[in-house]
Amino acid sequence: PVGKFINEYLIRKRVRLRRTVQKQKALGGIRDEDLKLIEYPDIKGLDPKHWKDQDHYAVLGLPTLRHRATQDQIKFAYRKMVLKHHPDKRRRAGEKMGRDADDYFTCITRAYEMLGTLEARRSYDSIDPNFDNDVPTNSKSARENFFKVFTEVFERNMRWSVDPDVPFLGDEWSTIEEVDRFYNFWYNFNSWREYSYLDEENKEKAEDAYERRWMEKQNRAARATRKKEENQRIRQLVDTAYACDPRVKRYKDDEKKKKEMEKNARANAIKKANEERIAAERGKQMLLEEEQKRIEEERVRKQTEVKKEKEREKKLMKKERQKLKAYCKAQNYFSTEDHSRLKVMEEVDHLCVTVDLLSLQDLNKSIEEATSVEIGQQCVQQKLQALREQVHQEKLKHLEAASSKSKSNAVNGASNNKGKPWTYSDIQVLVKSVNLFPAGTNDRWEVVATYVNTHSATKGRTAKECLARAKNLKESELKAEVNQKAFEKFQEQHQSEAAKPSDADITKRMDGPRAWTSEEQKRLEQALKTFPSTAQRWDRIADAVTGRSKKECMVRYKELVEMVKAKKA
Numbered sequence: 001p002v003g004k005f006i007n008e009y010l011i012r013k014r015v016r017l018r019r020t021v022q023k024q025k026a027l028g029g030i031r032d033e034d035l036k037l038i039e040y041p042d043i044k045g046l047d048p049k050h051w052k053d054q055d056h057y058a059v060l061g062l063p064t065l066r067h068r069a070t071q072d073q074i075k076f077a078y079r080k081m082v083l084k085h086h087p088d089k090r091r092r093a094g095e096k097m098g099r100d101a102d103d104y105f106t107c108i109t110r111a112y113e114m115l116g117t118l119e120a121r122r123s124y125d126s127i128d129p130n131f132d133n134d135v136p137t138n139s140k141s142a143r144e145n146f147f148k149v150f151t152e153v154f155e156r157n158m159r160w161s162v163d164p165d166v167p168f169l170g171d172e173w174s175t176i177e178e179v180d181r182f183y184n185f186w187y188n189f190n191s192w193r194e195y196s197y198l199d200e201e202n203k204e205k206a207e208d209a210y211e212r213r214w215m216e217k218q219n220r221a222a223r224a225t226r227k228k229e230e231n232q233r234i235r236q237l238v239d240t241a242y243a244c245d246p247r248v249k250r251y252k253d254d255e256k257k258k259k260e261m262e263k264n265a266r267a268n269a270i271k272k273a274n275e276e277r278i279a280a281e282r283g284k285q286m287l288l289e290e291e292q293k294r295i296e297e298e299r300v301r302k303q304t305e306v307k308k309e310k311e312r313e314k315k316l317m318k319k320e321r322q323k324l325k326a327y328c329k330a331q332n333y334f335s336t337e338d339h340s341r342l343k344v345m346e347e348v349d350h351l352c353v354t355v356d357l358l359s360l361q362d363l364n365k366s367i368e369e370a371t372s373v374e375i376g377q378q379c380v381q382q383k384l385q386a387l388r389e390q391v392h393q394e395k396l397k398h399l400e401a402a403s404s405k406s407k408s409n410a411v412n413g414a415s416n417n418k419g420k421p422w423t424y425s426d427i428q429v430l431v432k433s434v435n436l437f438p439a440g441t442n443d444r445w446e447v448v449a450t451y452v453n454t455h456s457a458t459k460g461r462t463a464k465e466c467l468a469r470a471k472n473l474k475e476s477e478l479k480a481e482v483n484q485k486a487f488e489k490f491q492e493q494h495q496s497e498a499a500k501p502s503d504a505d506i507t508k509r510m511d512g513p514r515a516w517t518s519e520e521q522k523r524l525e526q527a528l529k530t531f532p533s534t535a536q537r538w539d540r541i542a543d544a545v546t547g548r549s550k551k552e553c554m555v556r557y558k559e560l561v562e563m564v565k566a567k568k569a
Contacts, residue, residue, distance in 0.1 A: 008173065035065075035073055035076060035077070037060075037061030037062070037077055037080055037081075038058075038061050038062075038063055038064070039061060040058050040059050040061065043059065043085070043104060043107075043108075044104050045104070046059070046104040046107040047104075047107075048102060048103070048104070048106035048107055048110070051106065051107050051110040051111075052197075054107055054110075054111065055129065055130075056110075056111035056114050056115050056124060057069070057111075057115070059081075059107055059108055059111040060074065060077040060078060060081060060108070060111050060112065060115065061077050061080070061081065062074070062077055066128065066130065067125050067128065067159065071116070071118075074112070074115050074116060075116070078108070078111075078112040078116070081108050082108075085104070085105050085108060086105060087103055087105055122192065122194070123194060123195075123196045123197040124197050126160075126192075126193045126194050126195060126197065127195060127197050127198055131156075132156060133233060135153070135233060135236050135237045135240060136149050136150065136153060136237075136240060136241075136244075137240065138240050138243050138244055142240070142244050143244045143246070146241075146244050146245060146246055147169065147171060147172065150169055150241050150244070151168075151169045153237065154168075154169050154186070154237075154241070155168075155169075157234065157237065160191040160192060160193045161189065161190065161191065161192075162190040162191065162192050163185075163190060166185065167181055167182045167185050168182070169182060169241075170182065172246065172247060174247060176247070176251050179245070179247050179248065179251070183238065183241075183242055186234070186237075186238045186241075187235075187238055189234050189238075191230065191231070191234065193227075193230055194223060194227070195222070195223045195226040195227065196219070196223060198222070198226070199219040199222065199223075200218070200219070200222065313357060316357055316361075317357050317360070320357065320360040320361055320364055321352040321360065323364050324348065324351075324352060324360065324363065324364055324367075324380075325348060325352065327364075327367055327376070327380075328344070328345075328348050328380065331373060331376070331377065333345055333348070334377045334380070334381075342555070342558065344384075345558070346551075346554050346555075346558070347384050347387065347388070348380075348384070349554075350387065350391075350538070351383060351384060351387050353533045353534065353535060353537065354387060354390075354535045355383075355387075359383075363379060363380070363383050366379040367379055367380070420458055420460070420461075422458075422469055423457070423458065425456065425457060426452070426456050426457070426458055426461075427469075427473070429451070429452050429455045429456045430448070430452055430466060430469060430470060430473070431473070431547060432455075433447075433448045433451040433452055433455075433466075434448060434470055434546055434547060435517075435546065435547040436451070437451070438519055438546065439546070445463035445464075445466055445467045446463045448463065448466050448467075448470075449461050449462055449463040449465070449466045452466055474543060474546075516556060520545055520546075520547065520548060523544055523545045523546070524541070524545050524548075524553060524556060524557070526544070527540070527541040527544040527545060527553075528541065528557070530544070531544075538550045538553060538554055541553050
């Protein structure tokens with residue numbers, strides 16, 4: 001079997017060698033005495049003014065040999081044409097002649113000038129009008145007749161190669177190494193083809209050096225464009241051949257099958273190992289799943305019962321709240337003044353989210369059993385009064401705790417500022433700086449301390465001291481008192497001035513003229529989404545909105561609700 005393959009390899013090698021020899025013979029090898037010139041049909045009708053558009057090979061009588069003609073053959077053809085068409089010879093023969101510059105013999109001379117030197121001949125050969133630049137397409141016919149279609153195309157284009165050792169396309173029995181060498185050569189193809197013959201600007205006609213340089217620049221740009229198009233044509237040819245090559249497809253299929261077999265072998269080994277591992281763990285897993293299933297079913301059952309109970313309680317709570325609010329709204333919240341009505345509205349809302357279901361049911365029952373509006377109002381007022389006392393007690397506890405914490409912070413504070421009291425003016429500056437530099441500012445409390453030391457009469461405040469005092473103000477709700485005092489002081493100083501707030505920039509509040517900034521509005525909206533309806537909801541919202549008290553947040557919320565209702569109406 002081995003001898004059979006070696007014999008086939010030697011046969012293919014001899015075939016390729018024979019093709020190479022035949023090609024070399026085709027490039028020349030015709031003796032001058034055997035060279036047959038073909039007379040140009042309309043040679044006397046050639047116009048010297050358009051010599052550049054003529055077929056120089058045809059003018060010299062070499063229309064078929066063309067680029068394969070040797071320099072000696074071109075000289076031989078030119079001599080033959082001179083002996084026959086030279087103006088002196090024709091005059092001696094009695095032919096009437098015009099000016100030599102207008103004679104067709106000038107075209108013969110021009111043809112020899114272009115083909116007689118290697119450099120000029122190469123420029124003309126590059127744009128040979130008889131050369132076929134077509135590239136086969138990736139079609140079914142090209143794939144089925146690959147070697148017949150592409151062998152001729154590659155052999156036609158190999159004349160442009162700088163490297164004389166150009167590999168052939170080969171046949172279907174070529175090895176993968178030979179195929180790789182062929183495509184590597186053509187993917188890195190180095191062509192000597194250039195397009196100086198097509199230069200539109202003749203630099204010999206330039207009047208000065210500047211015009212000559214400009215012409216050379218234009219010519220170089222045009223040549224580069226045509227060279228780029230030629231490289232793209234060669235690349236398209238190689239890409240199309242590579243896509244249609246049955247040897248490449250066969251090699252890829254073999255590699256794919258090989259990788260698939262290796263992949264399947266690895267997958268089978270992994271599968272077998274997994275099956276053994278799964279079989280060993282299956283017993284333990286089944287017991288564990290049964291236990292988890294039982295625990296999960298118990299948890300779901302309890303969770304469902306709790307959820308149903310919560311839903312039932314939630315519906316009852318919602319119903320009782322709506323009943324109480326509807327009664328208070330029907331009675332106009334027991335007041336004729338807007339300020340009092342708003343205050344009662346807030347207290348009723350607070351009452352609804354504070355008391356439990358049983359207390360709310362008892363209150364609604366007392367209202368239903370009341371024989372008059374005054375008795376119903378008295379029931380509600382008693383409940384509200386109890387709520388006020390409860391809130392007051394909670395505030396006292398909160399203030400005591402905050403005071404204790406403030407004393408502890410004062411003891412552990414900075415030693416340089418120990419004993420320096422915070423005046424009303426200092427607190428105003430601190431509150432303003434905290435509002436001016438919100439959370440998220442780089443080195444926030446260092447910036448706040450710098451601002452306080454700059455705008456306050458008391459100097460030397462540290463960031464730690466400002467942070468402790470701000471927490472004290474926040475926890476004890478002293479900020480509301482500071483704002484109220486500031487407003488009262490503002491009223492005393494500007495009693496005679498008429499305030500003209502802008503509807504677009506200022507939102508009026510019931511307890512002061514300070515407008516809500518866009519940052520405060522964003523924090524309020526976020527806090528309303530974050531904190532649910534609990535007893536401490538508005539306290540938490542006030543903590544989240546720096547510089548605003550609980551009452552201010554509630555009033556702002558009512559304003560927004562009224563604005564939304566008015567817009568919908």
